[in-house]
Amino acid sequence: PSFRLLFEQLDLPKADLTVKAVGKQWYWSYAYPDNGKFEFDSLMAHEKQPRMLAVDNELVVPVNKIVRVQVTGADVIHSFGVPAFGIKVDAIPGRLNETWFKATKTGVFYGQCSELCGRDHAFMPIAVRVVSEQDFAAWIETAKKKFASNPANAVASAADVMR
Numbered sequence: 001p002s003f004r005l006l007f008e009q010l011d012l013p014k015a016d017l018t019v020k021a022v023g024k025q026w027y028w029s030y031a032y033p034d035n036g037k038f039e040f041d042s043l044m045a046h047e048k049q050p051r052m053l054a055v056d057n058e059l060v061v062p063v064n065k066i067v068r069v070q071v072t073g074a075d076v077i078h079s080f081g082v083p084a085f086g087i088k089v090d091a092i093p094g095r096l097n098e099t100w101f102k103a104t105k106t107g108v109f110y111g112q113c114s115e116l117c118g119r120d121h122a123f124m125p126i127a128v129r130v131v132s133e134q135d136f137a138a139w140i141e142t143a144k145k146k147f148a149s150n151p152a153n154a155v156a157s158a159a160d161v162m163r
């Protein structure tokens, strides 16, 4: 009976938006390929609550939308897991895995790296902030400017110019 469940878990519905999560030693980077292509790092915030789960820059997504999460690793294997959404996917260097979720309530949902990845394995949390569609649109506009100076974006836009 588990085969059916496994199959259905891997059967991706049509996504409303895609985000890419890249596991690094020891933080996550998030990219928004269909919302301005910006990218930013999400580091554990020592001064914030909840302890060991709060981050400086959260992964922000709209409520009631199907979010496709592409997951990969930049150095060693990590794993992207958010218990409230029932998702956990390995972040493997050289491989792009996929999963999805649809949050039905606004709020902040937390997860942690779930593959032992070195010294700070316990200190690379995942914080997902689910907001209304209007708040998401407003956040995208701010984030495009805020993260425009990110070197990863400079490389991406240079590549766009050359195309």
Ligand SMILES: [Cu+2]
Binding pocket: 023, 024, 026, 077, 078, 079, 113, 114, 115, 116, 117, 121, 124
């Ligand atoms: Cu990790």
